[in-house]
Amino acid sequence: MSLLDALFRDGSLRTVDHALAQALRRLDRDTPDPVLAAAALASQAIARGHAAFDPAQPQAYSEAAIDWPEPQAWREALAQSRWVATPDPQQPADAETPLVLERGLLYLRRYREYERRLAQGLRRIAAQAPPPPDLQALAPLFAALFPQARDGDRQARAAALALLQSLLLATGGPGTGKTTTIARLLALLIAQARLDGATPPRIALAAPTGRAAERMAESLRMATGALQTLEPGLAAALPASASTLHRLLGSVPDSARFKHDAVHPLAYDAIVVDEASMVDLPLMCKLVEAVPDGARLILLGDRDQLPSVEAGDVLAAIVDAAGEDEGLPAPVAERLRPLLGELPVRADPGSLGACRVHLRRGYRQTESLDLAPLAAAVRAGDADAALALLRSGELAGVHFHEDLHDPLTGVGREALLPAWRALSEARDPLQALALATRLRLLTALRDGGQGAAPLNARIEEALAGSHRPTYFHGRLLLITENSYRHGLFNGDIGVCLRARDEQGRDVPGAPVLAWFAGGAGGARPFHPSALPAHGGAFAMTVHKSQGSEFDSVWLQLPRQDARHLSRELVYTGLTRARRELHLAASEAVLRQALSRHAARVSGLAWRLGG
Ligand SMILES: Nc1ncnc2c1ncn2[C@@H]1O[C@H](COP(=O)(O)OP(=O)(O)OP(=O)(O)O)[C@@H](O)[C@H]1O
Numbered sequence: 234m235s236l237l238d239a240l241f242r243d244g245s246l247r248t249v250d251h252a253l254a255q256a257l258r259r260l261d262r263d264t265p266d267p268v269l270a271a272a273a274l275a276s277q278a279i280a281r282g283h284a285a286f287d288p289a290q291p292q293a294y295s296e297a298a299i300d301w302p303e304p305q306a307w308r309e310a311l312a313q314s315r316w317v318a319t320p321d322p323q324q325p326a327d328a329e330t331p332l333v334l335e336r337g338l339l340y341l342r343r344y345r346e347y348e349r350r351l352a353q354g355l356r357r358i359a360a361q362a363p364p365p366p367d368l369q370a371l372a373p374l375f376a377a378l379f380p381q382a383r384d385g386d387r388q389a390r391a392a393a394l395a396l397l398q399s400l401l402l403a404t405g406g407p408g409t410g411k412t413t414t415i416a417r418l419l420a421l422l423i424a425q426a427r428l429d430g431a432t433p434p435r436i437a438l439a440a441p442t443g444r445a446a447e448r449m450a451e452s453l454r455m456a457t458g459a460l461q462t463l464e465p466g467l468a469a470a471l472p473a474s475a476s477t478l479h480r481l482l483g484s485v486p487d488s489a490r491f492k493h494d495a496v497h498p499l500a501y502d503a504i505v506v507d508e509a510s511m512v513d514l515p516l517m518c519k520l521v522e523a524v525p526d527g528a529r530l531i532l533l534g535d536r537d538q539l540p541s542v543e544a545g546d547v548l549a550a551i552v553d554a555a556g557e558d559e560g561l562p563a564p565v566a567e568r569l570r571p572l573l574g575e576l577p578v579r580a581d582p583g584s585l586g587a588c589r590v591h592l593r594r595g596y597r598q599t600e601s602l603d604l605a606p607l608a609a610a611v612r613a614g615d616a617d618a619a620l621a622l623l624r625s626g627e628l629a630g631v632h633f634h635e636d637l638h639d640p641l642t643g644v645g646r647e648a649l650l651p652a653w654r655a656l657s658e659a660r661d662p663l664q665a666l667a668l669a670t671r672l673r674l675l676t677a678l679r680d681g682g683q684g685a686a687p688l689n690a691r692i693e694e695a696l697a698g699s700h701r702p703t704y705f706h707g708r709l710l711l712i713t714e715n716s717y718r719h720g721l722f723n724g725d726i727g728v729c730l731r732a733r734d735e736q737g738r739d740v741p742g743a744p745v746l747a748w749f750a751g752g753a754g755g756a757r758p759f760h761p762s763a764l765p766a767h768g769g770a771f772a773m774t775v776h777k778s779q780g781s782e783f784d785s786v787w788l789q790l791p792r793q794d795a796r797h798l799s800r801e802l803v804y805t806g807l808t809r810a811r812r813e814l815h816l817a818a819s820e821a822v823l824r825q826a827l828s829r830h831a832a833r834v835s836g837l838a839w840r841l842g843g
Pocket residue numbers: 388405406407408409410411412413414452456596597598
């Protein structure tokens with residue numbers, strides 16, 4: 234049996250992957266089988282979040298005992314194929330050739346072009362220094378905004394760098410002050426424009442999902458409130474809302490293109506993107522190309538979180554290319570001395586310049602939840618330390634349920650169901666939406682016994698019985714696609730409520746409406762039958778929970794190890810908790826998860842470094 238057939242038979246390929254290989258075979262019957270199989274795997278690689286297929290790592294694609302071609306011979310066969318281009322790294326690949334072989338990786342041409350164009354776009358932005366600011370004149374405000382600036386405060390360093398440069402990458406875990414820093418640095422940009430007698434900068438705030446955009450705007454509003462005492466006029470000039478990246482770029486119905494691109498750039502002077510780890514390769518490429526010459530691009534994110542579901546790990550590649558952030562190149566350190574005092578100097582400026590600052594100190598004080606030591610152990614993949622912390626019970630607000638595999642039995646049932654029952658008592662949509670963010674059951678998988686879908690069905694039955702209406706009062710809904718028509722986005726959470734009278738009684742015949750946050754009154758009603766694609770939301774996958782936070786999180790790991798369990802998945806899941814974390818797992822599965830990185834095959838770091 235051919236390699237291609239073996240892969241298709243054992244379920245390693247989607248129909249679309251197989252169809253690509255078959256089309257190549259139809260066009261040229263002499264196409265060697267390893268080339269056809271690699272073409273199908275390059276297509277499958279995208280579905281697994283990679284930008285390309287690495288012939289040296291085919292084992293990840295099939296659990297069957299396959300006699301894989303030797304990697305070097307496989308690459309040579311690919312390089313000789315008429316379907317595979319081997320272009321100069323800076324040049325576009327021939328549009329007639331569906332595949333590209335570059336540095337040993339096999340790409341679908343389109344994805345190689347996204348990578349090449351993204352690297353080119355980031356270099357373009359990094360190379361454009363904004364007009365030099367008058368740092369002496371800004372120094373008093375800077376010192377008021379960042380009182381610790383001369384003591385090595387990284388928030389101050391991030392803001393100072395953004396004054397000099399067009400590209401800034403501010404990374405850090407939850408609560409390290411990314412949004413606070415952005416509010417202050419935007420205030421500095423506005424102050425600088427005032428000093429220059431120029432119009433205030435046009436600022437766009439955006440995030441990959443609607444929920445993340447809402448959270449970004451909310452955090453920025455709070456940070457802006459704190460600025461008020463410093464200089465009231467500045468705070469008022471900051472944007473009050475954030476949009477999704479799709480909306481910012483202007484999606485075109487039934488098209489992967491956007492209204493804004495390199496030819497029709499965005500009309501902004503500063504574009505701030507939160508939750509950058511969730512942005513995939515095509516979207517980041519399109520965003521970067523739409524950033525006009527001379528504008529600033531500021532990316533915020535946490536590289537330890539799960540990479541985007543689609544092809545990517547873009548943030549990690551940019552972070553790697555930006556290099557360490559301990560020191561600054563000597564000329565930059567010299568220029569920033571009036572603001573930051575003496576700084577360590579680093580010899581290698583990196584291909585993107587000194588564009589990255591990693592915020593290390595956590596500021597979010599919640600006495601009820603002491604997550605930082607556990608998050609650090611998980612991030613480092615230190616299973617011994619993580620297990621010791623979990624078993625010791627010494628972390629406030631952290632509960633470890635070792636070997637509990639069914640969250641709807643025993644202690645799990647007691648922890649979870651009462652909070653959701655409270656939703657059935659809710660009458661007011663705003664109150665219900667507030668209750669909806671109290672608690673979430675997060676799973677690693679969507680399907681299967683411990684997947685979000687079957688758990689939702691069981692929770693719904695426990696709450697409303699087996700003969701429940703689909704949209705019962707108090708049911709939580711999760712939107713699973715973006716709909717600009719509705720203003721509802723993938724990841725948005727709503728709650729179903731039946732209209733009730735003053736005494737809290739059901740009004741006979743009153744319809745059930747699904748309420749979502751937003752709109753003038755803070756909540757918008759929709760008829761459930763008119764909603765875009767959606768499902769239950771009492772339980773959801775860690776992937777879907779990215780960009781959201783909940784007071785209490787129950788993170789359930791599966792009974793058995795699964796390929797996509799990783800330390801990034803565990804880290805992302807547990808850092809969704811604001812006040813209380815329950816983690817249910819066996820030692821073996823937790824160890825396996827922490828031993829694995831959600832690594833993605835990508836050539837972006839190389840392209841940016843080269
Ligand atoms: N330099 C600082 N001094 C004191 N408090 C700070 C400082 N920076 C941030 N904080 C506080 O820490 C909390 C978290 O800050 P912020 O929301 O900016 O973090 P974040 O990194 O954007 O978090 P997340 O990733 O969860 O959105 C806020 O309450 C903020 O007021």
